[in-house]
Amino acid sequence: MGSLDSNFPESSLPFSQFKPLDPEEFRKQAHQMVDFIADYYKNIETYPVLSQVEPGYLHSRIPNTAPYKPEPFDAILRDVQKDIIPGMTHWLSPNFFAYFPATVSTAAFLGEMLCTSFNSVGFNWLASPAATELEAIVMDWLANMLKLPKSFMFSGTGGGVIQGTTSEAILCTLVAARDRALARIGAENISKLVVYGSDQTHSTYAKACKLAGIIPCNIRSIPTTADTEFSLSPSLVRTEIEADVAAGLVPVYLCATVGTTSSAAVDPVAALAQVAEAYGVWLHVDSAYAGSACICPEFRQHLDGIERVDSLSLSPHKWFLTYLDCCCLWVKTPSLLVKALSTDPEYLKNKPSESDSVIDYKDWQIGTGRRFRALKIWLVLRSYGVANLQSHIRSDIRMAEMFEWFLKADARFEIVVPRRFALVCFRLNPRAGSEPGLIESLNRKLLECVNSTGRVYMTHTIVGGVYLLRFAVGATLTEDRHVVAAWKLIKKCADDLLKEG
Amino acid sequence: MGSLDSNFPESSLPFSQFKPLDPEEFRKQAHQMVDFIADYYKNIETYPVLSQVEPGYLHSRIPNTAPYKPEPFDAILRDVQKDIIPGMTHWLSPNFFAYFPATVSTAAFLGEMLCTSFNSVGFNWLASPAATELEAIVMDWLANMLKLPKSFMFSGTGGGVIQGTTSEAILCTLVAARDRALARIGAENISKLVVYGSDQTHSTYAKACKLAGIIPCNIRSIPTTADTEFSLSPSLVRTEIEADVAAGLVPVYLCATVGTTSSAAVDPVAALAQVAEAYGVWLHVDSAYAGSACICPEFRQHLDGIERVDSLSLSPHKWFLTYLDCCCLWVKTPSLLVKALSTDPEYLKNKPSESDSVIDYKDWQIGTGRRFRALKIWLVLRSYGVANLQSHIRSDIRMAEMFEWFLKADARFEIVVPRRFALVCFRLNPRAGSEPGLIESLNRKLLECVNSTGRVYMTHTIVGGVYLLRFAVGATLTEDRHVVAAWKLIKKCADDLLKEG
Structure with a gap:
């Protein structure tokens, strides 16, 4: 310790031997947890896939307050088995055919472990260079797999970012589109902005629009019908947009879906792009579920026209063997995203950021802190x-x-x-x-x-x-x-x- | 297999033996990863805490495209050691004194493992009852530890939710406050809304306000000075609010901070609550960092007056030994949050939700899907x-x-x-x-x-x-x-x- 702290008043010397991250205890307990989880996966078919508990079941099983003193790990694991597992709807059960499945893999689990272990809060490049650079690289890898044009890649003129969920991807791109329009018409005219989707667009879309301050009566939900297999009609979109323009409103954003939640309907990307371009509307493609399929040549057609859209999102946590949460977003004009989402507080200023030679991903997302999610995609690929x-x-x-x-x-x-x-x-x-x-x-x-x-x-x-x-x-x-x-x-x-x- | 599928055309029978979640392979590789991570923690002091790499360092080390064929796990782990670790700024190094540290623990790691393993997408109660119920319980546990009034607890009249980061907590509560005001004055008047913080409020606050459609010129950043140790002056807030009201604007939200990012300044909660109450302004307290300290009686005074605020957030991933991401948000009137954030698509409708006897946490947050984060807090406590x-x-x-x-x-x-x-x-x-x-x-x-x-x-x-x-x-x-x-x-x-x- 040296002489320096031997002068520090005795009464203040350590009073606690509490070591919450002792590597050897970590090793022992984490090994135990690995076996617990491997056994869970081995036995997962024996559990009811939809939990059979009644609302409030857990209250009677758990004390009302946190313990004052530590409890042993074995006791906690027993309670997981006894109290938590019966209350789980087992998303990873092979008998789960609900919603869209959330697919996973050993590689993604290892990626999550590694991501957790570093606990890097990579808001900017300097705070974890590897986290930023690997993310940029795997986003280009995926873009290549999807045969996206160079305009969505860092190796071209665009780029990608990993968000938590589609909701965030939509909110961020919508705000970029919104602010581009407001720069033209003035921020006080926000209530003139109009956005478009179909009656099959995911519910989170209308929520993102409301979050962004689009007034509810300006959120268009265009009806679809069985004869187009519930895909969005470009001519109806055009009609709506023209009516809105005629009424003095400002069309700003259109969300198309490749693989809707209800029936996996596919909106016609190229034809919608033509309409969006004509009116200067930002076109986003939400392919949360079905985008993953587009790595197979026989499905790639569903992204035809993608070179004409402004942004695309796809959630590997849905069909790409990657644990929650992981939504990939590509944008054609990163500067619009950054313009809408950047912050520059003194306490985060640093030379690489100022040199403009690095990506600071905090400016591509809602929050500041972010996990090193690229690791799990990298491990899966x-x-x-x-x-x-x-x-x-x-x-x-x-x-x-x-x-x-x-x-x-x-x-x-x-x-x-x-x-x-x-x-x-x-x-x-x-x-x-x-x-x-x-x-x-x-x-x-x-x-x-x-x-x-x-x-x-x-x-x-x-x-x-x-x-x-x-x-x-x-x-x-x-x-x-x-x-x-x-x-x-x-x-x-x-x-x-x-x-x- | 039974006779049923023996009739299914032969040509379509399985062509792949690819099993991405074999429990025994999972067990083997996850054990290997545990040792890798335990060794990383053991040796963490030997790495430069701030990464010494140059921008772009990773590009030359990693191929431009994803591999077509699988690569062995050992090779990937070697690359983590060789290519990723040198590019990490080691947040968990004992020599990390930057920003605010992100504290962790073995228990939280085990909780993360468990959360990952279930991969439950608990958007509503039914989709994972245990995830929802444990979250409600641990939020009450923490509220008790902080001596919050019953008005913030489920066992009282309020409740809590785990968000990813403070940014999300602020955005959600701000939108609840915004929509409460807009219900009164009309959605088209969104550009009249004004929000307040100090020049020490976290940069994410102004960003959340912009995301929510508050027009930039209505985001007040009230100056602080050394003689109040950079805490927000209630009388200055009152003066600003009065001027805004006089100008026909509508004050809607005030963000106070307990432990600012620059200097850990503490805004006077009780005195600010008095001003906020007088003008019907939603008062949020951001105690991301210092809130954790308030479980010690000698620091609880910093939350004095908390019974008069509308919402409070605290990030256990900062000082509460919990890995990223984890931000606890308590609200006094959950119905306002739900009103602003709820969605009700057909494909998520279910009896428990309709009976109103359960919490559907998707209506308390930005997105739909959500991880079972309560596990890590439960394990830590x-x-x-x-x-x-x-x-x-x-x-x-x-x-x-x-x-x-x-x-x-x-x-x-x-x-x-x-x-x-x-x-x-x-x-x-x-x-x-x-x-x-x-x-x-x-x-x-x-x-x-x-x-x-x-x-x-x-x-x-x-x-x-x-x-x-x-x-x-x-x-x-x-x-x-x-x-x-x-x-x-x-x-x-x-x-x-x-x-x-």
């Missing part, structure tokens, strides 16, 4: 390679085709919207000409019957006024046998319901 | 207990006092702002009456000298026009010997500089 990632996409789609094939072979079922990617939208409709309310009620019962078993979890939606069931294949552990078992269960529930009624 | 957490805070403060004591014993140094918590703001000022520009230049050189060694990392700020150096104690692995060594290095650099000049 290197550990599996593009070849395996393409197989993974194709394998999920093949299983969805198998499920579709089962449905087609049973005349009581109908496929309501043509299958897209690995999502099958169907309903039970045993008697032609039945009253719509009766069919809906039958399918609500079917869903309830299936989900209450805990053996399969799927969800529903309504498109074009039709209540339908969604069967989304893609949980990492799902194999053919799970799809077959799910189909058997659905059939069994249908048999029982039809016998009853 | 249980593994260490309140007693150890209090010791941890006091031990960091004691080390800061020691550093302060060294400074006071050396007449060449001056403490520019009284030490608050574990942050010491000082400068080298060897000759009374020196020209301010000269002192600043001397201290810039001192900082450069210290940081370029890679043995210590600290940062600077400017308050009240004075350039000063910030020495923030608190990295989890920091012990007395590191503070002593840092002081010796600072002194050595000062000696050399003064000899030169």
Whole structure:
């Protein structure tokens, strides 16, 4: 310690031997946790996929206040098993066919561990050069895999950033578009700005628009119909925009979707780009789910026209084997993003930032601090390679085709919207000409019957006024046998319901 | 497999044996990663704390495109060691005294592992009941530890939520306040809304205001001065508000800070609440850093008056041994938050949500998906207990006092702002009456000298026009010997500089 601190008043010397990050204790307990998690994955099929607990179940099991003294790790792990696991809806269960699956992998888990371990708060380059540079590199890697034009790459004139979720990606690009417009018409005219999406656009879009101060009556939700498979009509968008311009409003942002949440509908990117360009509207493409499929040549067509859009987002935590949270956003004009989102407080000033030779990712996102998320994408891409990632996409789609094939072979079922990617939208409709309310009620019962078993979890939606069931294949552990078992269960529930009624 | 799928066309049968989450491979590789990380923590002192790489260093080391075929895990780990670690600024190094430290612990790491492993996307209760219920419980636990009134607890009339960062907490509460005001005056009057903070408020505040559509000229940054130790003056706030009201504007939100980023200044909560109440302004308290200290009775006074504010945020990832990202937000009127942030798409509708007997946390935040962050706080609180957490805070403060004591014993140094918590703001000022520009230049050189060694990392700020150096104690692995060594290095650099000049 040297003589320096031997002069520091004795009464103030250490009174605590508390060492919350002792490397050897860390090693021991983390090994224990690895085994706990590996066992969880091994046994995950034995748990009900949809949690069967009642609201408030945890209150009676957990004390009302934090303990004053430490508790042993073993006791905590036992409580995870006893109190937490029964309350989980197991997203990683091979029997999870709800929403869109959140796919994962060993490589991504290792990436998360590494990201956590560094705990770098890489708001600017200097605060963690590797975090910034690896992110820029993997964003270019992914852009290459998707055959995006150079205008979205750092090696070209654009660039990419990892956000937490699509909501953030939309909010950030929307604010860039908004501020570009306000610079022209004056900030006090914010209530004149209008934004566009379809009635199939994710709910988070309208929320992002409201967050950004777009007044609710200026958020257009353009209707879609079955005859375009619920994709957004460019001519309707044009009509809306023209009406708004005529009314003295200022169109500013259009959100197209490649793979909507309800039915995986695909909006026509190129045709929408033509409309957006004509009116100087920022076009964003949300491909949170289906973007990943576009690394396969047979699906790349869904991004045709992408060179004409302003920004694109895709969430690897959905279909790219990457744990939450991870949403990739590419923009064509990073300077617009930075202009809207930069901050420059004295306490973060530093030479590399001032030299303008580095990226400071805090200026590409909502917050300041950020995790080193690029690591998990890097580990996934290197550990599996593009070849395996393409197989993974194709394998999920093949299983969805198998499920579709089962449905087609049973005349009581109908496929309501043509299958897209690995999502099958169907309903039970045993008697032609039945009253719509009766069919809906039958399918609500079917869903309830299936989900209450805990053996399969799927969800529903309504498109074009039709209540339908969604069967989304893609949980990492799902194999053919799970799809077959799910189909058997659905059939069994249908048999029982039809016998009853 | 049964007979069902044996009829599925052969050509479509599995063509890939790719299994990205095999539990036994997971176990093996995750154990290997645990050892890698434990070794990293063990050796962390041997790395330069501030990365010494040049901008662009990584490009030459990494291929331009993702590999087509898989690469072995060992090769990737070697590259982490060889290419990533040299580019890290090691936030967890015991020699990290920059910004505010990001403290961590074994328990929080285990919590992160568990959170990752479940990968639950708990947007609503049903999607992961345990995730929602544990979050509500730990938020009440923390509220109790901070002696917050029942009006912020679920067991009372309020409630809490875990956000990623303070930026999100501010944006969400600001939008709740904004929409409350707009409901009264009409959404088209958004450009009349005014918000208030001080010139010491975190830079993310102005950014959140801009994101929310507050027009830039209505974001008030009220000056602070040395004689109030850079805390926000309630009478100045009142004067500003009165002037704005007189000008026909609508005051809507005030952000007070307990522990500012530059100098850990503390705004007077109770007195500001009095002003805010008088004008119907939403008062938020940002205690990202110093809030954690308020679990010690001797610091709780800084939250006096908290029963009169509308919301409070605190980031356990700063001083509460919890890895990024984790910001706790409490609100007195959750319904205002939910009103501003709720979405209700068909595909997420479910009985528990409709029964109104559960919390759907998607309506308390920006995005939809969310990680099970409560686990890490739960593990920290249980593994260490309140007693150890209090010791941890006091031990960091004691080390800061020691550093302060060294400074006071050396007449060449001056403490520019009284030490608050574990942050010491000082400068080298060897000759009374020196020209301010000269002192600043001397201290810039001192900082450069210290940081370029890679043995210590600290940062600077400017308050009240004075350039000063910030020495923030608190990295989890920091012990007395590191503070002593840092002081010796600072002194050595000062000696050399003064000899030169």
